[in-house]
Amino acid sequence: MPNLSTATAEAAERSDKRERRKEARPGELLAAALDLFVEKGFASTRAEEVAQRAGVSKGTLFLYFPSKEELFKAVVREHIAGTIKDAFGELQAFPGTSSELVHYLMHQWWERYGNTKASGISKLMMSEANNFPELAEFYQQEVIIPGHQLIQKVIERGMASGEFRQVDVEYAVFSMLAPIMFLIMWKYSMNGCCPMGEKIDPIRYLNSQADIVAKGLRNPGFTSQTSQSTTNTL
Known part of the structure; x- marks a missing residue:
């Protein structure tokens, strides 16, 4: 069983990874949106498609970009x-x-x-x-x-x-x-x-x-x- 200091360090590492992932999301969403806008056009691209390609939920997309x-x-x-x-x-x-x-x-x-x-x-x-x-x-x-x-x-x-x-x-x-x-x-x-x-x-x-x-x-x-x-x- 890991000691307290090891568990604390692992928790901090997980938190750090989540924070880095959060910071990267806008860029990942923009990259996914660019791909789809160029492939399909603006009218035919749906927000849920962008979210799916970026690996996030539609709700997460709208946290960063409201429309x-x-x-x-x-x-x-x-x-x-x-x-x-x-x-x-x-x-x-x-x-x-x-x-x-x-x-x-x-x-x-x-x-x-x-x-x-x-x-x-x-x-x-x-x-x-x-x-x-x-x-x-x-x-x-x-x-x-x-x-x-x-x-x-x-x-x-x-x-x-x-x-x-x-x-x-x-x-x-x-x-x-x-x-x-x-x-x-x-x-x-x-x-x-x-x-x-x-x-x-x-x-x-x-x-x-x-x-x-x-x-x-x-x-x-x-x-x-x-x-x-x-x-x-x-």
């Missing part, structure tokens, strides 16, 4: 909004030219978001946003507007240094955004049904698109000598 809508919002904040916020910080510290920044951001977008399961949320919103106005408004505020602002700052950075020509920034954003969204749609809609020879290599695709965007924005009269600095002036 499926709030669960979806948490998934977006965890997997998308944070990535955009990080990119703003990197833009401020980026030491290279704005053309190099275009290449860098498009490739980082693929590495951190486009090439992950979370990118399926973008396709989900394209197909279901009209049916869920509240979620569409939330996604607009958390993802679309900040994403556009990020690209605007990249273009404005190049214009301020003289590297990029003067353009309509509001609409020039789409020259960088459009190839990114095409790649997501291709990944989730067309890629699986195309012959091997017609599949898109994402890295080659992004290299080509970033080059086209950067050269299209470039000021023909710009040289490194005509700009005193390419550091961020924003």
Whole structure:
């Protein structure tokens, strides 16, 4: 029979394990929700399915997230909004030219978001946003507007240094955004049904698109000598 000190230690260990498990549950629920939202869409995913995949009861799910809508919002904040916020910080510290920044951001977008399961949320919103106005408004505020602002700052950075020509920034954003969204749609809609020879290599695709965007924005009269600095002036 274990002595008192051993029993106390075992009880403390069990309590510690339960506490760690409790702390891990939100992350496990978000991972399960992401999987199901991407696999089935928002409308077809049921809260009990998320709970079951995470290994908890439906009641436990609602302790952390009071509704499926709030669960979806948490998934977006965890997997998308944070990535955009990080990119703003990197833009401020980026030491290279704005053309190099275009290449860098498009490739980082693929590495951190486009090439992950979370990118399926973008396709989900394209197909279901009209049916869920509240979620569409939330996604607009958390993802679309900040994403556009990020690209605007990249273009404005190049214009301020003289590297990029003067353009309509509001609409020039789409020259960088459009190839990114095409790649997501291709990944989730067309890629699986195309012959091997017609599949898109994402890295080659992004290299080509970033080059086209950067050269299209470039000021023909710009040289490194005509700009005193390419550091961020924003």
